[in-house]
Amino acid sequence: MSGQRAAAEPYTTQFSTTVRSVDGRDVRLETTYFYAESGGQPADAGRIGTTRVEGVRLEDGEIVHELAEPDAVRPSQSVLCTIDWERRMYCMRAHTASHALYGAARRLFDDVDYAGFDIGAPDGDLGGDESVRIDFRTDAEIDDAALVDLERAVNRVVWDAHDVAWETVPADEAFDRNDVAYNAKTEEGLAGDGDGVRLVTIEDWDVAACGGTHVRNTREIGPVTVLDRSNPGAGRTRVEFAVGPAGIERRCDEKAAATAAARGLDVGVDEVPAALDRLREERDELEAECADLRGRLIDAEVAALADAEIERDDASWRVGTVDGVGPNDVAEALRNRASDGTMPADAVAVVGTERPPFLVVAAGEGVDAAAAVDDVTAEFGGGGGGDTTVAQGGGLDADPEDIVAFLRGE
Numbered sequence: 010m011s012g013q014r015a016a017a018e019p020y021t022t023q024f025s026t027t028v029r030s031v032d033g034r035d036v037r038l039e040t041t042y043f044y045a046e047s048g049g050q051p052a053d054a055g056r057i058g059t060t061r062v063e064g065v066r067l068e069d070g071e072i073v074h075e076l077a078e079p080d081a082v083r084p085s086q087s088v089l090c091t092i093d094w095e096r097r098m099y100c101m102r103a104h105t106a107s108h109a110l111y112g113a114a115r116r117l118f119d120d121v122d123y124a125g126f127d128i129g130a131p132d133g134d135l136g137g138d139e140s141v142r143i144d145f146r147t148d149a150e151i152d153d154a155a156l157v158d159l160e161r162a163v164n165r166v167v168w169d170a171h172d173v174a175w176e177t178v179p180a181d182e183a184f185d186r187n188d189v190a191y192n193a194k195t196e197e198g199l200a201g202d203g204d205g206v207r208l209v210t211i212e213d214w215d216v217a218a219c220g221g222t223h224v225r226n227t228r229e230i231g232p233v234t235v236l237d238r239s240n241p242g243a244g245r246t247r248v249e250f251a252v253g254p255a256g257i258e259r260r261c262d263e264k265a266a267a268t269a270a271a272r273g274l275d276v277g278v279d280e281v282p283a284a285l286d287r288l289r290e291e292r293d294e295l296e297a298e299c300a301d302l303r304g305r306l307i308d309a310e311v312a313a314l315a316d317a318e319i320e321r322d323d324a325s326w327r328v329g330t331v332d333g334v335g336p337n338d339v340a341e342a343l344r345n346r347a348s349d350g351t352m353p354a355d356a357v358a359v360v361g362t363e364r365p366p367f368l369v370v371a372a373g374e375g376v377d378a379a380a381a382v383d384d385v386t387a388e389f390g391g392g393g394g395g396d397t398t399v400a401q402g403g404g405l406d407a408d409p410e411d412i413v414a415f416l417r418g419e
Contacts, residue, residue, distance in 0.1 A: 013072070015044035015053065016175070016207065019101055019222035022055075022092040033079045034063075037071060043092060045072045049126040050100055050221045055092040058082055097222065102230045102252045103128045103141045104221040105173055105211070106163065109230065110143055110250065111190055112215030113162035118149035123190040123217070124245055139255045140236055144247050151238055151246045159248065160235040170228040171212040175219075177205035183218060190217040234259045303334055307342040311357055319417055324355035324376050328416045330409045331359045336367040336401050343371035344399045356381070358416050365391070366409045368402040381416075388415055 015021075026040040036057060045065045046052035052065035057074060060082065064075035082088055107126050114121045125144035145151075151159075183189055183206040209219045211227060224230060234256035236249040251259055267278050274284040314327040331339060339359050346352050356376040361367040368385055372378040378400040382393040386402050389412060393402030405412060 013044060013047075013220060014040070015042050015097075016220055016222055018042060019097065019224075022094045022097060023090065025087065025089050028057075028082050028084055028086045028088055031080060031082060031084055034076045034081075036074045036076055036082060038074065038088075038090070041072050041074070041090070043072065043074060043090070044097070044100070044222055048220050050104055050128050053092050053100075054096050055090065057090050058086075058088045098224075099139070099253060100128055101222045101224045103139075104219075105209075105223040105227065106230045106233050106250065106252050107141060107143045108190075108209060108211055108215045108217050108219070108223075109163045109166045109227060110159060110233070110248065111145075111217070112166070112211060113159050114145055114147075114248075115215075117155065117158055117162065118145075118147055118151070120147060121149070122146040139253075140249045140251050142247050142249045144241065144245055146244055147246060148244060149246075151248070156235045156238060156248070160233065160250075163233045163235075163250075166211070166214055167227045167230045167233065170226055171214055172226055173209065173211050173223050174225075175207060175209045175223065177207050180206045183208055186216070188216050190215065232256050232260065300338075303338045304342045304345070307331065307334060307339055307359075308346075311343075311353060311359070314357075318354055321356075321416075321418060322376070326356045326358060326416070327354045328358045328413055329360070330362050330413060332362050334361070335363075336361060336369055336403065339367075339369040340371075340395075340399055340401055343369060347371050347373060347398050360409045360412045360416075362409050365403070366405050366407070366412060368393070368405065368412060369399070370395075370401075371399045372397065385412060385415065 021042045024040065024042050026038045029037045029039050038057070043055065043062065043065045044050065044053040045067045047067055053062070055062050057076060058081065061077040062074050063077050066073050066075070076082075111121075111123055122145065123143075124146045127142050129140045129142075149155075189208065206218050207220055208216055209221075209223055210216045231253055234251045236251055236259060238249070239247045241247050250256070267281060270281050271278045274281060274288075276284045310329070310331045311327060314329040317327065317329060319326050319328065339361070343357055343359070346357075352371065352373045355374075356370065356372040356378070358368065358370045358381065361369075368382060370378040370381045372381070377397045379393075379395050379397055382395060382400040382402040385405065386393050389405045389407040391402055391404035391406065393400060395401055
């Protein structure tokens with residue numbers, strides 16, 4: 010057999026046939042309308058007789074059905090086969106939606122090529138976390154605004170009810186056409202009888218070489234919700250979307266989130282982005298103000314150490330503790346002083362009173378800050394790093410006062 014009957018007659022979900030062979034749980038039928046997994050589309054589910062079909066695969070050009078139980082049917086037995094219509098229809102909608110999405114991408118972006126497709130296996134109750142992904146090769150930046158444009162274009166195609174048709178044409182004719190989307194690595198089972206290639210056409214929108222199952226009109230796709238984007242490789246963009254109940258649920262969740270944000274900000278939904286921009290500006294201003302206040306606090310703490318200035322290794326040191334600030338803030342403030350030449354002494358050593366205490370040493374000419382931190386960590390444990398100008402130590406196993414006393418040589 011060449012091609013799959015399921016792709017040619019996707020609305021056939023019940024048929025009678027004869028069992029051709031049985032090998033444990035693997036069954037071959039004389040005729041089958043079960044879709045075998047291929048081209049990014051999962052296999053059909055259903056029953057052969059009364060036994061559940063757990064998998065359908067292509068093997069040496071033939072369709073093999075994997076049953077839930079071994080030897081559930083026998084060769085030459087006549088059987089009534091039933092395909093899970095909900096799963097089949099979900100895949101038909103999802104696969105056709107991927108063609109509509111690719112058609113939209115070709116209109117919205119320059120130099121777009123098809124690079125792959127996959128339907129998340131709709132196991133269990135449809136309407137859960139099912140998603141579909143389509144990959145593009147493009148140098149275009151597909152940002153949040155572009156995702157909205159894609160979703161709008163796809164749903165417009167659904168609303169406009171374009172006819173969907175499939176036919177087998179000579180291979181040379183198919184691949185000589187510039188409008189045909191095709192990916193040799195993902196599309197299997199394209200051939201019909203002879204050397205033909207199966208083309209699926211969305212009227213006035215998209216043409217693709219494809220062996221999957223599709224709906225007859227885009228209105229049957231239903232709402233499409235674009236979920237996210239990612240970059241699986243250089244020059245490739247992956248767009249994930251949902252159809253049917255999963256897409257509806259995502260859209261309702263987004264509506265609820267947008268409404269809650271609008272109420273929290275006391276603005277209309279369409280004003281949320283501008284309100285968030287204002288909040289970000291206010292946050293940035295407050296962060297800058299807080300950083301300035303922290304710097305002033307550290308400067309004040311260092312200035313307060315003037316009465317306790319000592320001589321150590323022929324250099325003047327200010328050594329003491331600081332409350333309410335972290336090591337990175339202290340290091341930044343002291344590094345600024347060291348770089349602009351406003352150090353109040355040859356070296357400043359500040360011990361944080363948090364548990365465990367930290368140490369920051371800043372030094373001018375002739376003093377090695379990193380060496381001073383190494384002396385402290387050798388005595389009290391912990392670890393440190395930095396350079397001759399500014400160094401930090403943390404995880405010190407001692408009281409802050411004991412570290413100060415050690416630095417002062419007491």
